[in-house]
Amino acid sequence: MNVIITTLLFAAPEWVRTAITRERQPNVFWSEYVVWPLIQILIVLFIVLTVVAYLVWVERKVSAFMQARLGPMRVGPWGLLQPLADGLKLLLKEDLIPSKADQSVFTIAPIISVVAAFVVLAVIPWGSTWATIANINIGLLFVLAVSSISVLGLVLAGWSSNSKYSLLGALRSSAQMVSYEIGMGLSIIGALMFARTLSLNGIIEAQQADRIWYVLFQPVGFVVYIVSALGETNRAPFDLPEAESELVAGYHTEYSGFRWALFFMAEYTSVIVTTAIAVTLFLGGWTLFGLESRITPVAFSIVVAVLLALLALLIFWRGVMGEPPSIMRTVGMAAAALFILAAIALAVTHPFTEQGARVLFSVGVFAGKILVLIYAYMWFRWTWPRYRYDQLMALGWKWMIPAGLTNIVLTGIWFVLALPKPQGVFGLMREQAGRLLPTGKGIAYFIATAFVLTIPITWTLLATINRRTRDFNLAEQRQLQMRLRRERLEKQLQKGARESEQAQV
Amino acid sequence: MAAATTPAKRRTLGQIIRRLLLIDLFKGLALTFRYNARALYEPRDGGNPLQAIYTEQYPKELARVSERFRGAPRLNLDPENGASLCIACDLCAVVCPVDCIEVGSIRREVRDGDKVNKKKVLTTFIFDTSRCMFCNLCVEACPTDCLELTQSFELAVYHRSGFRWDREMLEKGINYVRYTK
Numbered sequence: 001m002n003v004i005i006t007t008l009l010f011a012a013p014e015w016v017r018t019a020i021t022r023e024r025q026p027n028v029f030w031s032e033y034v035v036w037p038l039i040q041i042l043i044v045l046f047i048v049l050t051v052v053a054y055l056v057w058v059e060r061k062v063s064a065f066m067q068a069r070l071g072p073m074r075v076g077p078w079g080l081l082q083p084l085a086d087g088l089k090l091l092l093k094e095d096l097i098p099s100k101a102d103q104s105v106f107t108i109a110p111i112i113s114v115v116a117a118f119v120v121l122a123v124i125p126w127g128s129t130w131a132t133i134a135n136i137n138i139g140l141l142f143v144l145a146v147s148s149i150s151v152l153g154l155v156l157a158g159w160s161s162n163s164k165y166s167l168l169g170a171l172r173s174s175a176q177m178v179s180y181e182i183g184m185g186l187s188i189i190g191a192l193m194f195a196r197t198l199s200l201n202g203i204i205e206a207q208q209a210d211r212i213w214y215v216l217f218q219p220v221g222f223v224v225y226i227v228s229a230l231g232e233t234n235r236a237p238f239d240l241p242e243a244e245s246e247l248v249a250g251y252h253t254e255y256s257g258f259r260w261a262l263f264f265m266a267e268y269t270s271v272i273v274t275t276a277i278a279v280t281l282f283l284g285g286w287t288l289f290g291l292e293s294r295i296t297p298v299a300f301s302i303v304v305a306v307l308l309a310l311l312a313l314l315i316f317w318r319g320v321m322g323e324p325p326s327i328m329r330t331v332g333m334a335a336a337a338l339f340i341l342a343a344i345a346l347a348v349t350h351p352f353t354e355q356g357a358r359v360l361f362s363v364g365v366f367a368g369k370i371l372v373l374i375y376a377y378m379w380f381r382w383t384w385p386r387y388r389y390d391q392l393m394a395l396g397w398k399w400m401i402p403a404g405l406t407n408i409v410l411t412g413i414w415f416v417l418a419l420p421k422p423q424g425v426f427g428l429m430r431e432q433a434g435r436l437l438p439t440g441k442g443i444a445y446f447i448a449t450a451f452v453l454t455i456p457i458t459w460t461l462l463a464t465i466n467r468r469t470r471d472f473n474l475a476e477q478r479q480l481q482m483r484l485r486r487e488r489l490e491k492q493l494q495k496g497a498r499e500s501e502q503a504q505v
Numbered sequence: 506m507a508a509a510t511t512p513a514k515r516r517t518l519g520q521i522i523r524r525l526l527l528i529d530l531f532k533g534l535a536l537t538f539r540y541n542a543r544a545l546y547e548p549r550d551g552g553n554p555l556q557a558i559y560t561e562q563y564p565k566e567l568a569r570v571s572e573r574f575r576g577a578p579r580l581n582l583d584p585e586n587g588a589s590l591c592i593a594c595d596l597c598a599v600v601c602p603v604d605c606i607e608v609g610s611i612r613r614e615v616r617d618g619d620k621v622n623k624k625k626v627l628t629t630f631i632f633d634t635s636r637c638m639f640c641n642l643c644v645e646a647c648p649t650d651c652l653e654l655t656q657s658f659e660l661a662v663y664h665r666s667g668f669r670w671d672r673e674m675l676e677k678g679i680n681y682v683r684y685t686k
Binding site: 064066067068069070317339382383384459 | 530536538540544545556557558559560
């Protein structure tokens, strides 16, 4: 009874509490579990949505540069207001719902996709201490579970549109996402063996303690994760569902206006999420060689000032996409002057507390790493040709999943061998504060085993599995069908000729 | 159903290594990255094929045309007295394969001291740019270097009649809206 009362009191507003218990006590519930998270959520959503809008712009620019083009240049300086124009256009477009479509499901499908993509943002470790919204102890599991719901959005979208194109696109993409999720789940286990926790911040702190990024322990896991993440987000060489150049559109054929935009928001958000998980697991999250716990307010101010000054220089740098637009020469003057003033002011006053500087620095590091990976995504997308559907499935099932499994087994073996002396053989790890840390030799041992043993063994295994995989020849199959049909027809003709002869006789 | 399989070809060691290290994929990545980097630091020079960005932003940057490009026609004036160089000899109209030139002239008496010379003087000159194929034969035929095909290529008009350029247009050029944004 007492317990119930205390739990109820815990969630009660302050005046109820004081009325019941007749004593004033600070109520941490509202501040700690409602107000502060709401502020964080608003900030994160604002930043992520802005970044998503500008990722479209960045992608158009990057693809243009890789194809000897300029990309958007007309809306605002260097096309910087393009996302705004795009958004406005999509908002003003007519929102069509096909008459034969299942209306309720049709409206709810993009919402499912977007919600599944956005909910995951709550557990991403954006930075150290107070920069993460929810640091739950099953963060990674939560991410995998929630992001698999987004498949549902695609399937429902394709099915409810009542159009064959949509249905086929949805079938393709759902099959693809379901298959690549397996590879994704398998690839993270190796890193989890070293981290020994599912909490995302815990994984980063484990890398901090091990003084290493797990990409060095887990090269195979990292590659498998990246490929699976590309397949999972329907991007790059695996963008079969959209396949602008060959399909009508895919699962969103019948969508228009803002509902269509929702699907793309979901896609780009899931790109951010998958890269964030990759950074967390394999690239040390918000850590940067121990700098994040040692940086002083002065040093951090200088870093920010340098970045601002670079931005100011960029406005006047003639190299980037040519001559600065006329508007930038006038407005840019003031902007650049402001940036430089702000930089000087920052460097002089350094208005950060010790902790604030560290947290902001960690957030910056995390964002930087994510951006590098997102650039890699775009780089892949505009370099490599698209897979055929059967090749895509073959890559998922016959390459990625075996590679993930092999990686798990081998990592487990190396890990068990390196345990401290009584259990292990080499004794290359030591117990410290309830954690198993590899010693200096241990780090070298893990890196060496990963690169010298795991990669070749995985390759041999994959080569063995896929030894005769190219024997299946689609063109040959078609030729065979045609030959059989021709023979059948010829036989029929001969038969007909014989019959007519007999009839004449 | 007979299975149609062709045994995979034996690969050489070099091919195996290339496949193992995904050399081809990385080659492609290196190429696109080089283009991307060059696009960022090279000064812009629209329409230059040696540049990483080939785009010329047309209204802002005028398109480059080659040295021997033949575009809008022009009738040249005598730089000394501003009179037309055309002597109305009709050679351009005669030589034109698509008959898009009409030369109108009158015979005028010109007194030169005691003599009275009859001289052809140009009155109208119609040049139909919609039918012209810019073959340069009229320019070759012109004895006084009056008719010329210039480098300008902006010949779009709002109505078919605008394609028939009269003498004034040919001498002064047409005025079209210059967009600079």
